Amino acid sequence: MEHDTEGRAMRVNFRRSRAGMWWIMAGMLLVTAAGCPDSSSGPEQPQDQADQATETDTNQAGPEVLPPGAAETEPAGGPQPIETRSPRKILEDMVAVYRKATRYADMGRVSMRGTVDGRPLDGVYPLVTAFERPNKLRLELSEAVVVCDGSEFKASIRPVVNQVLKIPAPQDIALKTLFDDPMLGQALMMGPTQSVSWLPPPLVLLLADDPLKTLLYQADEPKLLPPGTLDDHFCNRVQIDRPDGALILWIDQKTNLLLRINYPIDEFERMLRLQGGAQNVLGLGITADFVNARIDEELPAEAFVFEAPPDCRIVERFEPFGFELLGKKPDAFSFVDLEGDAVTPESVAGKPVVLQFWSVRLPVSQPVLQAIQAATAEYGDRVLCYAVSVDATADTPTTPAIRDSMLQSQLAQWQVQLPILRDPNEHAEKVFGVRLGSEMPTLPATVILGPDGTVQVFSVGFDPSLSQQAAVWIDKLLNGVDVAGEERARLVAMRSEMMDIVDRMAEQDLYILPREVTQPLNDVTPVAASEPSILKREDVFSCDALASPGNICVFKPKDGADRILVVENGDTIVELDWKGAIVAKHAVPVDPPDRIDFIRTATEGERRYFVAWGMGGQQVFVLDEAFQPVLRYPEKVSSPHDGTADVVPVDLNGDGKLELAVGYLGIVGVHVIDLQGNRIWANRTATVAYRLVALPPDAQGKRKLLVTNTNVNGMTLFDAEGRLVDEVLVPGHRVGWIAGTDLDGDGAFEFCGLDPVPFERMIAFGFDLQGHGTWEMPLIEA
Numbered sequence: 001m002e003h004d005t006e007g008r009a010m011r012v013n014f015r016r017s018r019a020g021m022w023w024i025m026a027g028m029l030l031v032t033a034a035g036c037p038d039s040s041s042g043p044e045q046p047q048d049q050a051d052q053a054t055e056t057d058t059n060q061a062g063p064e065v066l067p068p069g070a071a072e073t074e075p076a077g078g079p080q081p082i083e084t085r086s087p088r089k090i091l092e093d094m095v096a097v098y099r100k101a102t103r104y105a106d107m108g109r110v111s112m113r114g115t116v117d118g119r120p121l122d123g124v125y126p127l128v129t130a131f132e133r134p135n136k137l138r139l140e141l142s143e144a145v146v147v148c149d150g151s152e153f154k155a156s157i158r159p160v161v162n163q164v165l166k167i168p169a170p171q172d173i174a175l176k177t178l179f180d181d182p183m184l185g186q187a188l189m190m191g192p193t194q195s196v197s198w199l200p201p202p203l204v205l206l207l208a209d210d211p212l213k214t215l216l217y218q219a220d221e222p223k224l225l226p227p228g229t230l231d232d233h234f235c236n237r238v239q240i241d242r243p244d245g246a247l248i249l250w251i252d253q254k255t256n257l258l259l260r261i262n263y264p265i266d267e268f269e270r271m272l273r274l275q276g277g278a279q280n281v282l283g284l285g286i287t288a289d290f291v292n293a294r295i296d297e298e299l300p301a302e303a304f305v306f307e308a309p310p311d312c313r314i315v316e317r318f319e320p321f322g323f324e325l326l327g328k329k330p331d332a333f334s335f336v337d338l339e340g341d342a343v344t345p346e347s348v349a350g351k352p353v354v355l356q357f358w359s360v361r362l363p364v365s366q367p368v369l370q371a372i373q374a375a376t377a378e379y380g381d382r383v384l385c386y387a388v389s390v391d392a393t394a395d396t397p398t399t400p401a402i403r404d405s406m407l408q409s410q411l412a413q414w415q416v417q418l419p420i421l422r423d424p425n426e427h428a429e430k431v432f433g434v435r436l437g438s439e440m441p442t443l444p445a446t447v448i449l450g451p452d453g454t455v456q457v458f459s460v461g462f463d464p465s466l467s468q469q470a471a472v473w474i475d476k477l478l479n480g481v482d483v484a485g486e487e488r489a490r491l492v493a494m495r496s497e498m499m500d501i502v503d504r505m506a507e508q509d510l511y512i513l514p515r516e517v518t519q520p521l522n523d524v525t526p527v528a529a530s531e532p533s534i535l536k537r538e539d540v541f542s543c544d545a546l547a548s549p550g551n552i553c554v555f556k557p558k559d560g561a562d563r564i565l566v567v568e569n570g571d572t573i574v575e576l577d578w579k580g581a582i583v584a585k586h587a588v589p590v591d592p593p594d595r596i597d598f599i600r601t602a603t604e605g606e607r608r609y610f611v612a613w614g615m616g617g618q619q620v621f622v623l624d625e626a627f628q629p630v631l632r633y634p635e636k637v638s639s640p641h642d643g644t645a646d647v648v649p650v651d652l653n654g655d656g657k658l659e660l661a662v663g664y665l666g667i668v669g670v671h672v673i674d675l676q677g678n679r680i681w682a683n684r685t686a687t688v689a690y691r692l693v694a695l696p697p698d699a700q701g702k703r704k705l706l707v708t709n710t711n712v713n714g715m716t717l718f719d720a721e722g723r724l725v726d727e728v729l730v731p732g733h734r735v736g737w738i739a740g741t742d743l744d745g746d747g748a749f750e751f752c753g754l755d756p757v758p759f760e761r762m763i764a765f766g767f768d769l770q771g772h773g774t775w776e777m778p779l780i781e782a
Contacts, residue, residue, distance in 0.1 A: 642666025654701020
């Protein structure tokens with residue numbers, strides 16, 4: 001058996017969280033679209049025509065029904081004055097007004113509109129700001145409410161509606177103050193306007209040292225558009241061209257107050273198409289109107305009064321719903337199946353148990369139940385899974401009882417075959433805090449108990465990746481992993497990462513997530529060429545005949561000289577001779593947008609096989625020694641995943657047959673398949689399995705797999721049957737990439753890893769399977 005160890009170009013793909021934030025809002029739009037009728041008059045005019053606005057034909061990308069105080073009408077008082085200031089001067093005068101203000105208030109709101117694949121998108125979200133120096137504040141946003149009355153700082157956020165944050169008021173409110181609690185900070189950043197600033201622009205104007213650093217971030221010099229009018233306000237319109245599109249500020253000529261923003265939509269539209277699957281996006285517009293914006297007017301005391309939801313829990317720090325139960329055994333509970341038998345902690349002990357709480361009155365229960373059913377189907381009786389209905393079992397003055405037959409009929413209609421449990425004792429709410437109500441609903445909720453009866457997972461709501469994520473949780477529990485401990489560690493890491501981001505934000509006075517910037521080549525000064533000090537480089541050949549060469553694979557056939565293969569243009573394998581001439585070209589049957597980036601080879605007996613795949617691609621291709629297709633895995637892509645990362649052709653179990661060990665991005669983990677496309681095993685405990693290394697065979701010919709695992713910032717070791725053997729952590733290093741081979745011929749592997757954080761100073765390091773570092777070398781100096 002031969003295994004190629006050719007070098008590969010590494011493509012580190014650690015995505016920033018910005019895309020995720022955009023995707024959340026894109027998802028909100030798509031949900032809105034799905035619930036709207038097809039008949040719609042549609043948007044008035046796309047945003048890219050806004051520069052043609054006149055005094056009475058203003059913001060075409062705005063909402064059809066404007067909030068009070070923002071109507072576009074001809075103001076009284078004669079013609080609009082001629083503006084003589086430059087665009088930048090207009091912006092500087094606006095900043096000066098907010099800087100001097102002691103009080104500010106508006107009734108702002110954000111409107112989103114357009115059509116996606118023929119369905120209308122209509123949404124209005126609050127963007128309210130009230131502020132009085134030094135420490136009184138009210139923010140009402142789509143995901144959070146913040147109120148500080150000068151004595152106490154209180155907040156509530158949508159992800160945990162049953163909690164209210166309550167801490168002493170700061171002496172002076174600064175923008176950084178709002179991010180002291182990481183979950184509050186994340187909620188504040190989740191609004192539809194976060195591409196321009198993490199907080200409402202009026203607040204940035206009031207509190208940032210230099211607000212224009214945020215508004216003009218990576219933008220061209222601002223330019224002045226034809227003026228417009230809002231209600232009785234003559235407005236200068238300043239356009240700011242940014243990498244993600246045009247930002248248009250409507251600034252009152254008289255007061256220099258910001259009254260409206262037309263937001264750039266290029267990135268938003270791209271995310272709708274890329275991650276939302278939208279084909280036809282028309283007239284997309286995002287507009288913020290700062291209705292009744294005013295400065296230095298007396299603000300009523302009730303502006304800074306926080307109205308706490310009933311039955312809320314006062315906390316000093318937000319935690320995910322159910323977080324306090326993680327790792328603990330819940331109080332005694334008893335649910336009842338449809339035969340009248342009780343399901344208790346004692347009756348389900350020894351196996352992972354999925355309690356999926358739902359209601360016939362909650363339509364979103366359908367995709368959640370279907371996802372959980374799909375996730376648990378492959379485990380058979382190793383996992384117990386129940387659909388726990390929280391619907392009333394007896395009539396009340398306000399709610400009639402839901403009969404068992406109604407539940408059965410509903411699940412049959414949803415094509416869900418999970419066993420049903422009833423909750424006559426209301427233990428869903430009393431024990432787990434799960435309830436269906438108009439005030440603070442916490443359904444649907446997924447609770448997973450470990451074999452020891454402790455709560456290992458508590459998840460509220462529906463996410464498109466729930467089926468995959470639930471399978472990951474179950475895999476980990478079956479492999480003895482403390483999932484609750486991982487979740488607690490994840491929250492700690494998230495808080496630390498959030499604080500690092502906020503510290504950099506405050507230090508730079510920049511209240512937007514920095515974008516990656518590609519530096520133009522003409523701005524780069526190349527360093528002088530140098531020769532290696534240890535290894536001697538020798539030029540063998542060069543080849544200019546390939547337009548887009550990629551990964552290179554060099555292998556030695558049974559007879560003859562070493563052969564060279566090069567990936568070309570994402571769909572072709574080119575063979576070169578040792579003079580750089582093209583010997584042959586072999587097409588790979590790739591279906592765009594998939595492509596191939598990498599190629600590996602191995603032998604099974606006398607037969608040689610080649611494996612090709614693309615980073616982030618959906619399919620893996622196997623070719624025979626004549627480069628004819630043998631396998632496309634999966635044959636059809638019915639459920640897209642986060643993408644393929646690495647593929648190792650190897651005989652894992654020592655039977656002389658090749659298998660493919662496939663590592664995936666995201667939460668799919670590691671799959672092992674045979675050359676007929678049958679999945680032998682899968683283990684999802686490794687998150688972002690970016691790189692795999694097959695270890696030398698043991699005495700029985702079986703091999704272990706070492707896999708990168710971002711979930712533990714290290715590596716996971718699997719045996720030949722897919723069981724988790726160990727986790728390998730190297731103190732002081734995160735592991736983004738690994739390689740291993742026998743360098744000194746002693747039969748044991750030496751290992752190398754790359755630590756990509758911080759990326760400005762990437763470090764290569766050696767390690768052993770006990771997690772001991774053996775050497776390290778910085779590859780990129782700060």
